[in-house]
Amino acid sequence: MTKVKKAFFCKNCGYESAKWLGCCPSCGEWNTFVEEIVSKPATSALGINNYNSKAQLINDIDVSHESRLNLNSVEINRILGGGLVCGSMVLVGGEPGIGKSTLSLQIALKCPDIKTLYVSGEESAQQIKIRAARLGSNDAQCYILSETLLETIVIQAKELKPDILVIDSIQTLYTERIDSSAGSISQIRDCAMQLLKFAKETNTPVFVIGHITKDGTIAGPKVLEHIVDVVLQFEGDNSHAYRILRATKNRFGSTAEIGIFEMQNNGLREIENPSEILISQHNDLSFSGVAIAATMDGVRPLFIETQSLVSTAAYGVPQRSTTGIDVRRLNMLLAVLEKRAGFRLATKDVFFNITGGLRISDTAADMAIVSSILSSNFDVSIPTNSCFCAEVGLTGELRPVPHINQRIGEAARLNFKKIFISRYSKLEDKPPANIEVISVAKIEELMKILFGKN
Ligand SMILES: Nc1ncnc2c1ncn2[C@@H]1O[C@H](COP(=O)(O)OP(=O)(O)OP(=O)(O)O)[C@@H](O)[C@H]1O
Ligand SMILES: [Mg+2]
Structure with missing residues (x-):
C-alpha cells in the first residue's frame, strides 16, 4: 500500500510546509495553514516533459497569427485591451451573486460567430438554459457541459475545439492527479496549471470564474493570479443594479480601464456614459x-x-x-x-x-x-x-x-x-x-x- 503523503498549505499564498505553522513565512498571514493530501503528479505540472523547446531570436518570432477575438461588447473588449487574446487565460472574480456567471454566459451568447464551450460545475445544463433564455439567446454556438472532473473537460474541449472555453468555477473543479478535495489549494493550483497548458497548447482563450474570500481577494493560492494573464474583478453593490468590471492585472492591456454595467432582467447592459x-x-x-x-x-x-x-x-x-x-x-x-x-x-x-x-x-x-x-x-x-x-x-x-x-x-x-x-x-x-x-x-x-x- 502506498503511503498517503500530506502537507500543510497556506490558504493565502499556497506556501507548502511539512508541519503546521501559525504564521506563514512567505506572506506573513496568521492561521492560514490547512492540511491537504498530496501526491506527486507523474509529469511536471506544466507537462513540459518533452525536451524539444528551442530558443528563438526575438525578430524571427512570427506574430501575424496572434489575434484578438472581438467579443461583441465595447466595454469588455476595452477592458481586455482591445479584445480577447488567443491562448490567454482570464480570471473573473467577484462576490457571490454579483453576476459572474451571467457575464460569462452573456459573452458566450452574444458572439454568434464564436464557438464557446461553457463548463459549469455549479449549475446543471437545464439551469444554464433557463439563464440563457432570460438573456435572450439566439443562434449562438454555445455548448454547455455540466462537469467537474478536469480531465473530462479537457478531453471534451479538445474534441469540440471551441474558440473560447469558459470554466464556472475553478473552485468546483478537481483533477484525478491529486487526492485532496475540490476547492483545496493543491486542486485549484493543479487545475489552473492544466487549464493553462490547454490554453497555450491549443491557442484557445480560457475564461475562469473564481470565488472570492471574505476580504475580497480571489480564493485560492496567490499563484492562481500569477498564472493567469488577466484578472478581472466584478464589483458592485448587490442591492443596486450597477456593476463595475475592473482589470486588476492585464498582460495585454492597461489596468486603468473599467466597464460599467447595469443588471437587468435580460442580463447585463453596458453603460457607455455612466455620468449621465x-x-x-x-x-x-x-x-x-x-x-x-x-x-x-x-x-x-x-x-x-x-x-x-x-x-x-x-x-x-x-x-x-x-x-x-x-x-x-x-x-x-x-x-x-x-x-x-x-x-x-x-x-x-x-x-x-x-x-x-x-x-x-x-x-x-x-x-x-x-x-x-x-x-x-x-x-x-x-x-x-x-x-x-x-x-x-x-x-x-x-x-x-x-x-x-x-x-x-x-x-x-x-x-x-x-x-x-x-x-x-x-x-x-x-x-x-x-x-x-x-x-x-x-x-x-x-x-x-x-x-x-x-
Ligand atoms: N430575472 C432577473 N432580473 C434581474 N436580475 C436578475 C434576474 N435573475 C438574476 N438576476 C441577477 O443576477 C444575479 C445572479 O447572477 P449570477 O448567477 O451570474 O451570479 P454569480 O456571480 O455567478 O453568482 P455565484 O457566485 O453564486 O455563482 C442576481 O444576484 C441578480 O442580481
Ligand atoms: Mg455563478
Whole structure:
C-alpha cells in the first residue's frame, strides 16, 4: 500500500510546509495553514516533459497569427485591451451573486460567430438554459457541459475545439492527479496549471470564474493570479443594479480601464456614459445638500452625485454615517470644516451618500463632499450646473488633482456651466469655451463664493 503523503498549505499564498505553522513565512498571514493530501503528479505540472523547446531570436518570432477575438461588447473588449487574446487565460472574480456567471454566459451568447464551450460545475445544463433564455439567446454556438472532473473537460474541449472555453468555477473543479478535495489549494493550483497548458497548447482563450474570500481577494493560492494573464474583478453593490468590471492585472492591456454595467432582467447592459445616469436629471429643481463631483475611475471621468444631510444631533454622541466613501475620510473632512469653517461638529449628525451604490476612493471628490455638507448645513442649494474637483488638505487648502483637463472636458461635454478646481491646478490646454473654470484656493473662499458666508 502506498503511503498517503500530506502537507500543510497556506490558504493565502499556497506556501507548502511539512508541519503546521501559525504564521506563514512567505506572506506573513496568521492561521492560514490547512492540511491537504498530496501526491506527486507523474509529469511536471506544466507537462513540459518533452525536451524539444528551442530558443528563438526575438525578430524571427512570427506574430501575424496572434489575434484578438472581438467579443461583441465595447466595454469588455476595452477592458481586455482591445479584445480577447488567443491562448490567454482570464480570471473573473467577484462576490457571490454579483453576476459572474451571467457575464460569462452573456459573452458566450452574444458572439454568434464564436464557438464557446461553457463548463459549469455549479449549475446543471437545464439551469444554464433557463439563464440563457432570460438573456435572450439566439443562434449562438454555445455548448454547455455540466462537469467537474478536469480531465473530462479537457478531453471534451479538445474534441469540440471551441474558440473560447469558459470554466464556472475553478473552485468546483478537481483533477484525478491529486487526492485532496475540490476547492483545496493543491486542486485549484493543479487545475489552473492544466487549464493553462490547454490554453497555450491549443491557442484557445480560457475564461475562469473564481470565488472570492471574505476580504475580497480571489480564493485560492496567490499563484492562481500569477498564472493567469488577466484578472478581472466584478464589483458592485448587490442591492443596486450597477456593476463595475475592473482589470486588476492585464498582460495585454492597461489596468486603468473599467466597464460599467447595469443588471437587468435580460442580463447585463453596458453603460457607455455612466455620468449621465449617476447624476439625477432634475435641472429645474435644486436641493440643498447635493453637489456633483468630477472623479476619475482609472482613466475614465466619472461624474457622481454626492448627498449630505446635516441635522441637529438628537443624542449626546453625534452620528456619522456614509455610503460610498470611507467614514474616516468624512471624519477628517468634518474636522477640517470645524477648524476652517466654524462648523460645530459636536452638535450635528452627518449622513453622507453617493448615489448609484458606487464606492469611490478618488480624493478629487473631497471638494464636492465638503460643499454638499455645507449646503445641507446652511440649507442653501448649489446650482445643478456646477461641479467640483479638488482634494481638501488638512490645512483647509484645496489641492490639485491629476487629469484636470480631462475632467474639465467631460464636464463641458455633460453641459455643466461651472467647474470649481484648485487654484494650484496646472491646465495644459485651454478649457472649452462653454464652461467657466473657477479656481479656489481655500475652503473659506469656497464658502464665500457658494453661500456668501465668511
Ligand atoms: N430575472 C432577473 N432580473 C434581474 N436580475 C436578475 C434576474 N435573475 C438574476 N438576476 C441577477 O443576477 C444575479 C445572479 O447572477 P449570477 O448567477 O451570474 O451570479 P454569480 O456571480 O455567478 O453568482 P455565484 O457566485 O453564486 O455563482 C442576481 O444576484 C441578480 O442580481
Ligand atoms: Mg455563478
